[in-house]
Amino acid sequence: xxxxxxxxxxxxxxxxxxxxxxxxxxxxxxxxxxxxxxxxxxxxxxxxxxxxxxxxxxxxxxxxxxxxxxxxxxxxxxxxxxxxxxxxxxxxxxxxxxxxxxxxxxxxxxxxxxxxxxxxxxxxxxxxxxxxxxxxxxxxxxxxxxxxxxxxxxxxxxxxxxxxxxxxxxxxxxxxxxxxxxxxxxxxxxxxxxxxxxxxxxxxxxxxxxxxxxxxxxxxxxxxxxxxxxxxxxxxxxxxxxxxxxxxxxxxxxxxxxxxxxxxxxxxxxxxxxxxxxxxx
Amino acid sequence: xxxxxxxxxxxxxxxxxxxxxxxxxxxxxxxxxxxxxxxxxxxxxxxxxxxxxxxxxxxxxxxxxxxxxxxxxxxxxxxxxxxxxxxxxxxxxxxxxxxxxxxxxxxxxxxxxxxxxxxxxxxxxxxxxxxxxxxxxxxxxxxxxxxxxxxxxxxxxxxxxxxxxxxxxxxxxxxxxxxxxxxxxxxxxxxxxxxxxxxxxxxxxxxxxxxxxxxxxxxxxxxxxxxxxxxxxxxxxxxxxxxxxxxxxxxxxxxxxxxxxxxxxxxxxxxxxxxxxxxxxxxxxxxxxxxxxxxxxxxxxxxxxxxxxxxxxxxxxxxxxxxxxxxxxxxxxxxxxxxxxxxxxxxxxxxxxxxxxxxxxxxxxxxxxxxxxxxxxxxxxxxxxxxxxxxxxxxxxxxxxxxxxxxxxxxxxxxxxxxxxxxxxxx
Numbered sequence: 001x002x003x004x005x006x007x008x009x010x011x012x013x014x015x016x017x018x019x020x021x022x023x024x025x026x027x028x029x030x031x032x033x034x035x036x037x038x039x040x041x042x043x044x045x046x047x048x049x050x051x052x053x054x055x056x057x058x059x060x061x062x063x064x065x066x067x068x069x070x071x072x073x074x075x076x077x078x079x080x081x082x083x084x085x086x087x088x089x090x091x092x093x094x095x096x097x098x099x100x101x102x103x104x105x106x107x108x109x110x111x112x113x114x115x116x117x118x119x120x121x122x123x124x125x126x127x128x129x130x131x132x133x134x135x136x137x138x139x140x141x142x143x144x145x146x147x148x149x150x151x152x153x154x155x156x157x158x159x160x161x162x163x164x165x166x167x168x169x170x171x172x173x174x175x176x177x178x179x180x181x182x183x184x185x186x187x188x189x190x191x192x193x194x195x196x197x198x199x200x201x202x203x204x205x206x207x208x209x210x211x212x213x214x215x216x217x218x219x220x221x222x223x224x225x226x227x228x229x230x231x232x233x234x235x236x237x238x239x240x241x242x243x244x245x246x247x248x249x250x251x252x253x254x255x256x257x258x259x260x261x262x263x264x265x266x267x268x269x270x271x272x273x274x275x276x277x278x279x280x281x
Numbered sequence: 282x283x284x285x286x287x288x289x290x291x292x293x294x295x296x297x298x299x300x301x302x303x304x305x306x307x308x309x310x311x312x313x314x315x316x317x318x319x320x321x322x323x324x325x326x327x328x329x330x331x332x333x334x335x336x337x338x339x340x341x342x343x344x345x346x347x348x349x350x351x352x353x354x355x356x357x358x359x360x361x362x363x364x365x366x367x368x369x370x371x372x373x374x375x376x377x378x379x380x381x382x383x384x385x386x387x388x389x390x391x392x393x394x395x396x397x398x399x400x401x402x403x404x405x406x407x408x409x410x411x412x413x414x415x416x417x418x419x420x421x422x423x424x425x426x427x428x429x430x431x432x433x434x435x436x437x438x439x440x441x442x443x444x445x446x447x448x449x450x451x452x453x454x455x456x457x458x459x460x461x462x463x464x465x466x467x468x469x470x471x472x473x474x475x476x477x478x479x480x481x482x483x484x485x486x487x488x489x490x491x492x493x494x495x496x497x498x499x500x501x502x503x504x505x506x507x508x509x510x511x512x513x514x515x516x517x518x519x520x521x522x523x524x525x526x527x528x529x530x531x532x533x534x535x536x537x538x539x540x541x542x543x544x545x546x547x548x549x550x551x552x553x554x555x556x557x558x559x560x561x562x563x564x565x566x567x568x569x570x571x572x573x574x575x576x577x578x579x580x581x582x583x584x585x586x587x588x589x590x591x592x593x594x595x596x597x598x599x600x601x602x603x604x605x606x607x608x609x610x611x612x613x614x615x616x617x618x619x620x621x622x623x624x625x626x627x628x629x630x631x632x633x634x635x636x637x638x639x640x641x642x643x644x645x646x647x648x649x650x651x652x653x654x655x656x657x658x659x660x661x662x663x664x665x666x667x668x669x670x671x672x673x674x675x676x677x678x679x680x681x682x683x684x685x686x687x688x689x690x691x692x693x694x695x696x697x698x699x700x701x702x703x704x705x706x707x708x
Binding site for chain 1: 287295308309310312369370371372373374375376377378379380381382383384385386387388390392393396397399401402406409410413414415416418419
């Protein structure tokens with residue numbers, strides 16, 4: 001009995017595998033670190049150069065320009081009904097760019113914060129997720145540009161826009177799932193980082209960024225939605241272009257399912273690898 | 282006083298690659314090519330196929346320890362004894378493999394000063410960042426901000442990015458943040474090795490006052506002086522185990538007098554040697570003036586490096602050229618010691634069993650671990666035996682200049698020197 005009382009009075013018991021139980025509680029306890037790391041990444045990014053801001057603006061704009069010329073003007077692919085081609089591309093660039101930077105940033109985050117990981121304890125999940133937040137700032141900047149573009153094309157927003165946060169959440173969760181998975185691989189296989197830009201590059205072309213997913217033949221449309229970014233991009237177009245774009249519900253639901261799968265895969269892989277990160281880095 | 286840390290059967294093992302070099306992470310390229318090779322060799326020789334090429338290495342094993350409230354416990358031991366592993370386990374950076382640690386109270390660990398400092402951010406910003414990393418809330422940092430700045434003495438540079446700080450300022454700022462943590466248990470690793478003497482004194486003072494407030498301090502250091510100033514109890518770790526526990530001075534003494542028996546492979550069993558084998562090196566050690574074998578020598582004292590050899594077939598050897606090359610742990614060759622350069626020639630006849638001793642009158646090495654290579658040649662320059670890193674010794678701090686001041690730093694060598702100042706007269 002005395003033994004039991006003694007046991008209960010410990011504040012912390014460290015033993016093999018004990019990290020799991022307290023993990024989610026710890027995540028909450030360390031929320032301040034999460035905010036401060038995000039703040040650090042953001043302020044470093046925009047402090048170093050004015051180019052930081054400029055880049056966030058230029059990158060989607062230039063890509064939009066190229067895609068509009070190549071796919072819209074030269075290949076003469078159709079836009080979504082009456083919407084200007086450039087606007088349609090830009091509406092897709094928003095989530096894509098966010099996704100691509102988030103995956104890239106989070107995949108490098110653990111390795112570049114190696115000194116932290118080997119010197120201090122905190123739930124490691126904080127690092128890749130806080131770097132996803134950093135990409136969010138770029139997103140806000142690009143979104144401001146979208147509003148300017150819409151004004152330029154005299155394209156009024158519709159009520160659909162109100163659902164944009166929902167699709168944004170989808171983009172965040174997709175980026176998180178894939179980002180966490182890639183992050184774990186990146187710590188384990190240090191040469192994996194050379195593969196990531198390549199995968200992202202391919203992703204840009206197999207996702208409906210430069211073209212409308214309505215040009216995909218009807219019978220393949222569902223298969224096409226196995227790529228979770230298809231649902232996200234279609235959702236963005238629907239929300240931004242309003243009545244000019246239609247939602248393909250089965251595809252969207254499938255994309256949600258796939259993204260939940262990736263989220264589970266990412267989280268569980270990350271959690272499994274996490275306890276050995278400090279030993280491997 | 283109640284027990285605040287209780288450690289039972291604690292163990293931590295790492296898997297290390299068998300082929301010498303320790304590979305902690307893998308490249309996908311290697312996994313793929315290894316996989317192919319294994320598959321191929323299994324196909325050809327299924328009987329030889331072995332599954333794993335990894336070896337388990339216990340950095341700590343079966344460790345039991347109790348620390349009471351308000352105790353200042355020093356943890357000492359040579360490199361690789363498991364000190365840092367223990368701290369990493371206590372601060373939850375890695376998970377134990379066996380056993381458990383029970384802790385009462387908030388633990389703050391300081392394995393490095395200024396962890397997470399970002400060079401682009403200003404001193405002010407880094408205080409908040411570092412505070413959060415060490416587990417302080419923003420309000421807590423804000424409340425102690427002035428104190429932290431005061432203690433660090435970098436107030437003029439608060440709004441300068443820390444990349445422009447000198448390394449001393451960096452350390453001072455880092456320690457100041459850490460010093461204002463208010464944990465019940467403070468775990469400190471070797472952080473005082475950096476920073477100037479006056480700041481070190483300030484840090485020890487701070488840690489003392491932390492302990493006086495009834496908080497517990499665990500302190501790991503190579504600087505015996507610092508340990509004996511701060512701690513009231515100490516443990517000595519050696520090869521993953523606690524080998525001694527008790528009063529600080531007693532434990533420090535036994536560390537310093539520890540016999541040089543800790544070699545992994547005895548010299549006579551070493552296979553990685555070059556030379557024609559006419560003469561074989563069978564043992565090497567370091568001893569003091571009174572011929573006591575030591576693993577730890579004190580800087581500035583007389584030290585003898587000895588090597589015992591045998592001439593197995595009793596063949597005549599035509600004189601000996603003996604050379605020791607002393608290396609730092611970073612593999613910088615610090616000095617060559619040779620009987621030819623000092624004029625102490627060994628002419629034939631050479632005894633077929635003997636001990637060669639090299640006396641260094643006043644050891645000019647700074648604290649740290651050093652190894653030495655031994656090469657023995659015949660007079661005609663044929664190599665008889667040559668072993669890289671044949672022996673190893675640790676140098677601990679001492680009164681090099683004979684002034685009563687203990688001098689030690691992370692520089693490599695000590696130099697005898699004098700100073701003077703002279704006025705320049707107007708001619």
